[in-house]
Amino acid sequence: xxxxxxxxPAVIEALKGIVGEKYVITDGEKMLPYxxxxxxxxxxxxxxxxxxxxxxxxxxxxxxxxxxxxxxxIVPRGAGTGLACGAVPVYGGIVLSLERMxxxxxxxxxxxxxxxxxxxxxxxxxxxxxxxxxxxAGDPCSGDSCFIGGNxxxxxxxxxxxxxxxxxxxxxxxxxxxxxxxxxxxxxRLEKVTTGYRLDQLIIGSEGTLGIITKIxxxxxxxxxxxxxxLAVFPDIDTAIGLVPKLIKxxxxxxxxxxxxxxxxxxxxRFLNEKLPHSENGHYVIVQVEGENEDDLDNKSVLLDExxxxxxxxxxxxxxxxKIWRARKSFAEAVRHESLIQAKEDIVVPVDQIPAxxxxxxxxxxxxxxxxxxxxxxGDGNIHLNILKGDMPDGEWDAKLDAFQHELYKCVYRLxxxxxxxxxxxxxxxxxxxxxxxxxxxxMMRAIKKALDPNLxxxxxxxxxx
Numbered sequence: 001x002x003x004x005x006x007x008x009p010a011v012i013e014a015l016k017g018i019v020g021e022k023y024v025i026t027d028g029e030k031m032l033p034y035x036x037x038x039x040x041x042x043x044x045x046x047x048x049x050x051x052x053x054x055x056x057x058x059x060x061x062x063x064x065x066x067x068x069x070x071x072x073x074i075v076p077r078g079a080g081t082g083l084a085c086g087a088v089p090v091y092g093g094i095v096l097s098l099e100r101m102x103x104x105x106x107x108x109x110x111x112x113x114x115x116x117x118x119x120x121x122x123x124x125x126x127x128x129x130x131x132x133x134x135x136x137a138g139d140p141c142s143g144d145s146c147f148i149g150g151n152x153x154x155x156x157x158x159x160x161x162x163x164x165x166x167x168x169x170x171x172x173x174x175x176x177x178x179x180x181x182x183x184x185x186x187x188x189r190l191e192k193v194t195t196g197y198r199l200d201q202l203i204i205g206s207e208g209t210l211g212i213i214t215k216i217x218x219x220x221x222x223x224x225x226x227x228x229x230x231l232a233v234f235p236d237i238d239t240a241i242g243l244v245p246k247l248i249k250x251x252x253x254x255x256x257x258x259x260x261x262x263x264x265x266x267x268x269x270r271f272l273n274e275k276l277p278h279s280e281n282g283h284y285v286i287v288q289v290e291g292e293n294e295d296d297l298d299n300k301s302v303l304l305d306e307x308x309x310x311x312x313x314x315x316x317x318x319x320x321x322x323k324i325w326r327a328r329k330s331f332a333e334a335v336r337h338e339s340l341i342q343a344k345e346d347i348v349v350p351v352d353q354i355p356a357x358x359x360x361x362x363x364x365x366x367x368x369x370x371x372x373x374x375x376x377x378x379g380d381g382n383i384h385l386n387i388l389k390g391d392m393p394d395g396e397w398d399a400k401l402d403a404f405q406h407e408l409y410k411c412v413y414r415l416x417x418x419x420x421x422x423x424x425x426x427x428x429x430x431x432x433x434x435x436x437x438x439x440x441x442x443x444m445m446r447a448i449k450k451a452l453d454p455n456l457x458x459x460x461x462x463x464x465x466x
Contacts, residue, residue, distance in 0.1 A: 002456045004091050005071045007049035015052050015094075018062045023100070025051040034095045037082040038332075040340050044085045044428060048075070048095040055100045057175060057183050057214035064212070065181035067094060067457050075459050076208040078118065078150030081142045083344050084426030086154065086207045090461035098149055101214065104128050112220040113172060113189060118149020118213050125218065134220040137164035140422075141329045149213050155205030157422035159256045159288075159328070162379030166422065168204040175215035176203055179453035189217060202448070207424050208459040210452050226291040227255070228301055231319040232308040233282035237261055237362070239312040240283040241355045244378045246307055247287070248351070252300060256288040257379030258328055264335075264373045268327050271334035276327055282314060285378065286324055331375045331384070338373075339388035343401055347412050348421030351381045360411045361385055368400045382421030409436055425463045433464055 015024045025031055028047070036045040054060045067074045073093035080087060089095050102119035109132050116125060122143040129136040140146055140158035150156070151167045152174065164170070173187035187193075187200030203211045234240035244257055260268070262283050269276045287304060291297025301318075308316045335342060349357050354376070361383075365372045371388040387404065389397045409419065413436055419425065425433045434442070446466050449456070456466055 002071070002460070004073050004093060004457075004460075007072055007093065008070075011066070011070055011072065012050060014066055015050065015063065018066070019052055019054050019059050023053040023055075025053070031095075033080065034077060034097065035088070037080045037085055037087050039083060039085050039088075039344075039428060040336070040342075044088060046089050047092065048089040049092045051095045051097055053097050053100050057177055060096065060177045060212055060214060061181045061183050063094065063096060064177055064179065064457075068179075068181065068455050071455060071457065073457050073460050074212075076153070076212045078147035078153070079121070079145055081146040082150065082154065082426065083346070083423045083428075084154075084207075084420070085428040086424050086426035086459070086462055087150075088427055090427055096212065098147065098212075098214075101149075105215070107132055107134075107220075109134065111189070112222075114218045114220055116148055116216050116218060118147060118152070118216065120148050122146050122148050122151055129220050130223060133223050135223040136170065136218060136220055138167050138170045138218075141332065148216060148218070152204050152213055152216055153206070153208050154424040155422065157377060157380065157382060159258060159325075159377065161377060161382075161422075162257055163253055163255045163290075168201060170219050171200070171204060172217040172219055174200055174203060174213050174217075176211035176213055178211050179455075179458040183214070185215075187217075205424075207426060207462055209449060209462055210458070212458070224255075224290045226294060226297040227321075228289060228291075228297055229319040229321045229324055230287045230289070230301065230304055230308075231277065231315075231317045231324055232285045232287065232304075232313045233278040233315045233317070234285065234311075234313055235281065235283070237283055237358050238355055240285050241358055241376075241378060243285055243308060243311050243313075244354060245352050246311060247304070247379075250303065250307055252289065252303065254287050254289050254379060256286065257377070258284075258286040259374075259376040259378040260284040260286075260328065260331070261374045264331060264375055265327075267338060267373055268330050268334040271337050272327065272330055274323075274327075277317060278315060286319065286328060288321075328375065331373070332386075335373045335386045335388065339371075339390050341389040341397075343387040343389075343405070344423070345385040345387065345405070345408065346382070346420045346423035347385065347408070347417055348380070348382045349412060349415045349417035351379070353415040353417070354378060354381055354383065356415060357383060357411065357417070361408070364404055364407055368404045370400055370404055377421070380421070381417070405432065427462055430462065430464060437464075
């Protein structure tokens with residue numbers, strides 16, 4: 001691994017010359033929030049040596065060139081809402097926060113696109129589109145706090161990925177500062193392209209290791225006019241999860257298919273201090289569907305009701321969208337309220353393998369005596385499994401968690417799955433990445449990293465070691 005240099009007073013002065021003294025932070029207390037993301041385990045926290053808040057791509061390019069000359073690592077950071085320690089400065093150095101780059105630069109209602117800087121909140125993107133009668137399809141559960149740049153850097157998924165795809169499917173083009181300090185625009189406002197490598201798609205999802213995203217052109221579409229949210233309540237997990245392939249086979253293309261097990265429902269209920277339907281015994285499948293008109297929506301709703309009932313649903317309700325999505329999106333906060341320390345697993349398996357995966361999770365939870373809470377983007381096979389530490393002693397927790405994870409991921413890969421569906425690998429899952437990824441695939445990734453970032457200064461220690 002590269003032996004990085006420390007940030008010197010001369011480097012601090014050079015950074016002040018680039019962005020202005022006000023936007024260079026060296027005070028320890030002020031830098032503390034930049035030492036971690038949403039992972040609460042302090043063992044994953046690392047202090048930066050300096051935090052810099054640039055406002056333009058040109059400033060970022062100058063900072064990157066300075067870091068190359070001085071051999072100092074740079075960690076790009078959005079809102080800090082990540083769950084894989086992807087924005088943690090493992091080797092100290094410079095944290096480059098994009099929070100000042102927070103402008104919506106253009107909304108084109110005729111050609112259906114929006115140009116934004118990376119520090120715009122995802123909710124603000126959605127609301128700006130809605131205000132002009134348009135729709136931005138990306139919808140991560142942390143949309144009220146996460147930045148659109150972070151969504152692109154991690155290829156965030158979210159609730160609507162079943163119908164609309166992940167963040168990369170919402171992006172026309174990106175402006176990027178490369179690891180050498182060049183500024184380039186990748187992609188284009190095109191419906192198809194076969195002109196060399198799709199470098200924009202390589203950067204999207206690379207977790208800040210291959211470039212710093214400074215501008216994004218997003219796809220918009222007409223705002224759906226006919227939408228319904230149905231809540232199907234099931235007596236057990238198997239029948240609830242087993243509904244998903246039946247929906248797809250029936251020819252329904254839902255916008256969202258979300259699952260919450262009963263223990264999670266009750267956790268959310270306690271956190272919100274709000275009664276939820278059938279919380280005493282039910283497991284939830286939340287289905288959102290769009291129709292071309294009212295008749296089409298009614299027909300789809302009837303078909304969904306029939307499918308759920310035939311499959312053993314205790315009840316099928318037309319849900320209050322604000323209430324049901326507030327409950328679903330409160331999952332992470334509710335679980336954190338139960339246990340500050342937890343392991344947030346983000347596994348993804350083929351949709352038809354979700355029932356087998358859920359049975360394995362239940363068996364492992366019982367085997368190791370670990371409390372788990374589960375919510376899932378069931379329509380795309382992405383399972384969010386939170387394993388709670390509670391008041392378990394550190395040594396016991398570490399041993400049980402390690403054994404649980406290894407059995408879990410052996411099952412995930414046996415079923416054709418992967419480590420992460422949307423949270424990314426970051427620093428937290430790096431060793432699991434090493435263990436479970438094909439060595440040839442890993443070497444290909446390392447070769448790309450070394451080619452684009454020869455000094456290894458950009459977000460080092462993430463995804464894999466070089």
